[in-house]
Amino acid sequence: MSSVALTGGRGFLGWHTRAALQEQGADVAVLPVGEHFDVEQARRALDGAERLIHLAGVNRASEDEVRAGNLLFARQMAEALTTVATPPPVVVYANSTQAGNGSVYGSAKAEAGDILRAAAESVGAQFVDVVLPNLFGEHGRPFYNAVTATFCHLLVAGEAPSVDVDKQLTLLHAQDAADLLIGTVDTVDTAPEQQETVSGLLARLRDIDRVYRAGEIPDLSEKFTRDLFNTYRSYMFLARPEMPLLKHADPRGSFTEIIRTFGGTGQFSFSTTVPGVVRGGHYHRRKVERFLVLSGRARISLRKMFTDEVRHFDVSGDEPVAIDMPTMWTHSIENTGDDILLTNFWTDDHFDPDNPDTIVEAV
Structure with missing residues (x-):
């Protein structure tokens, strides 16, 4: 076309x-x-x-x-x-x-x-x-x-x-x-x-709101629920884009729970990024995705499609926060630190190379 x-x-x-x-x-x-x-x-x-x-x-x-x-x-x-x-x-x-x-x-x-x-x-x-x-x-x-x-x-x-x-x-x-x-x-x-x-x-929608406010993801195995959730998230993202996470620490180190999901086919991934490199530069039409920097410093940038305003979030593994990528918002992550950046990603689906739902678009 x-x-x-x-x-x-x-x-x-x-x-x-x-x-x-x-x-x-x-x-x-x-x-x-x-x-x-x-x-x-x-x-x-x-x-x-x-x-x-x-x-x-x-x-x-x-x-x-x-x-x-x-x-x-x-x-x-x-x-x-x-x-x-x-x-x-x-x-x-x-x-x-x-x-x-x-x-x-x-x-x-x-x-x-x-x-x-x-x-x-x-x-x-x-x-x-x-x-x-x-x-x-x-x-x-x-x-x-x-x-x-x-x-x-x-x-x-x-x-x-x-x-x-x-x-x-x-x-x-x-x-x-x-x-x-x-x-x-x-x-x-x-x-x-x-x-x-x-x-x-x-x-x-009340169930979605209750589960999401508790820091959890509802069961997205049903398409209608996923579409309602993405709709709900578009409003919650504007009101509360950052979700602080509880960090438990002792002499051995620390433990931070990222997310709980009820059912569905969610996938967790992580990436390493060298200093100065930018990853991403794409948007999704349906995929639910969450970013979490585990180690290093980064700038996460998002732009709602067909608008000029870019929202930046400077994040660090020292104070972890989760940021969700709303559908139809192009997004990227840049390593702004001096060390290797370690980032965790979660999506609601298993990656399908024949239908990736990943559309290239610069932030």
């Missing part, structure tokens, strides 16, 4: 989709819509692109704004799509299970899809209508994107979220949605959706 035009690239699902596209080595053009739409910029991005992915939409505003915004964004992309010499052969629309349910948002999503479908068919492009359920994932916006984000935010803040209306949810992790949108998974029927009630979701 060489080039993709993407709307809504700065939103929650857009961020996840861009991380997935980067693994494929795609050249992604993020197109603004609405008042910042530039038809010439859109035409340049669409001309010769392999895929247009239309994510941009309005779901939280007045009824008039919801309807007008969704239709405007679709019409803007339709205008650009139908006026380029070489339009993309595939046009993907991020639709919603609410489409056609009689609500203003559902009607607007359905009508916007019709607009984009007509434009795609007029240029001979395949129109892929991806109907998405309730999405959850890392860095969702609390009180906006989904109830999962709100629950995680409140739990991390030490508050006690409650369930106002308990109902059945169909949940899909944003990275699985991204795979659908970029075409690495064929149909929504094969995507790993999860059925859960609102109260059941909250109970799962």
Whole structure:
């Protein structure tokens, strides 16, 4: 996949989709819509692109704004799509299970899809209508994107979220949605959706919060639990990136418990690094990973994908702290001392060279 035009690239699902596209080595053009739409910029991005992915939409505003915004964004992309010499052969629309349910948002999503479908068919492009359920994932916006984000935010803040209306949810992790949108998974029927009630979701997240606050890792053998845990960690990392560890010492030396894990296929590793050398420079889409410097001094650096801010943590084996690497944050570790650096790593999976989930990206 060489080039993709993407709307809504700065939103929650857009961020996840861009991380997935980067693994494929795609050249992604993020197109603004609405008042910042530039038809010439859109035409340049669409001309010769392999895929247009239309994510941009309005779901939280007045009824008039919801309807007008969704239709405007679709019409803007339709205008650009139908006026380029070489339009993309595939046009993907991020639709919603609410489409056609009689609500203003559902009607607007359905009508916007019709607009984009007509434009795609007029240029001979395949129109892929991806109907998405309730999405959850890392860095969702609390009180906006989904109830999962709100629950995680409140739990991390030490508050006690409650369930106002308990109902059945169909949940899909944003990275699985991204795979659908970029075409690495064929149909929504094969995507790993999860059925859960609102109260059941909250109970799962409370268990994760309780176990993680105790310095332990929950059982991650179930994919849904792993995805919920990564979602929860994205909030906890921002609130508490460093986790002090209890160190027991006597004349023989010292003992520090790194981590306890309940089930799963976790893997512990360690590395030695000579002074001045930097390791890493990559991110993961799904892997859970923890760093712990056992001996020497190091600087651990992390950058959230598609942002410029780099977070640095200067750590030492004299005062061990564990730092988790959030998914979709590129990271590295540099030996800043004069001696060999000894670092312990833990991941939730066994390394698979055919599917390493390690995407090169400089911090």
